[in-house]
Amino acid sequence: MRHVRKLTLQIENLFMPKLSQRLGVMSLLEIIKTRRSIRSFLDKPLSNDDVIQILDAGRLAPSGFNRQPWRFIYVNDPKVLRMVKNCSPGFYGDAVAAIVVGIEERKDAFERERSRAFHRENRGDMIGILDVGFAAENILLAAHALGLGGCAIASFNELGIKKVLKTPENWRPMLVISLGYTKEVSKIPPKKTLSDIIYINEYGKRWDALEECN
């Protein structure tokens, strides 16, 4: 456990020194354990410093082949945010901002060829989608660490979002993340136990060590 804590602190110090200073006693594991999807926000504008740190956490996420296919659009203009919300049926709560995470397909031949390797039968850029997921989680964890909250929203109208944000053809929105200072934290929904979801060495084989954790 001490090793995990040490590694956690090393990661924080390496990648997010400012964030680490702000965390105080809150470790990365505590942040992971206490993060909730937030849909209730304070009516308070976001500080650029906080948002930049949050976006930097997204930037530093791992990505397949280090392609970093993501492009983030930070929306803080109330008029634009209103329309992003209108085009996102899954957007609940009065967030004061949003981050739209999308994948940009590169136009040059080399990158196109390299991207092709990441496409799986009719499922699009699967690795790119995973990359966006990593970035989104970093964003949500960094937001929580700084006293902000957000919710990842997958229910949105792609065409509408693209038109509202004036995006190029080769940029595809993957997630809308609502953002604001947290007002109310929702209850933790029922979570499966470790032994419900983890097997050892072969599918279905129970790991005794997990029993005492449940």
Next chain:
Amino acid sequence: MSATLDDDVFDLAVRTLNYAIEFANTGGYASLRLTDILGGILGVALQMEGVSHKELYREAKERIEERDLLAGGEEKSKFLDELLMMFIEEWRK
């Protein structure tokens, strides 16, 4: 008419339209019904004094009334996308 109420009417129309789009390619009548509700909202908006965007609302309502109720998912999506583009163009003005 307060600016907020004017915006609220516009937002309600766009949100309802996006809900209709969300269900356009699924089975059942959800998209069709939501488009009906959108037509109703536009009808009410046209009767409200001092409301903006009346030209857009009138045109969108007419197009909804004239639409092919038996259109397939793809055709329905295209029709609803065209309506959405009209609303976004209006919002951008």
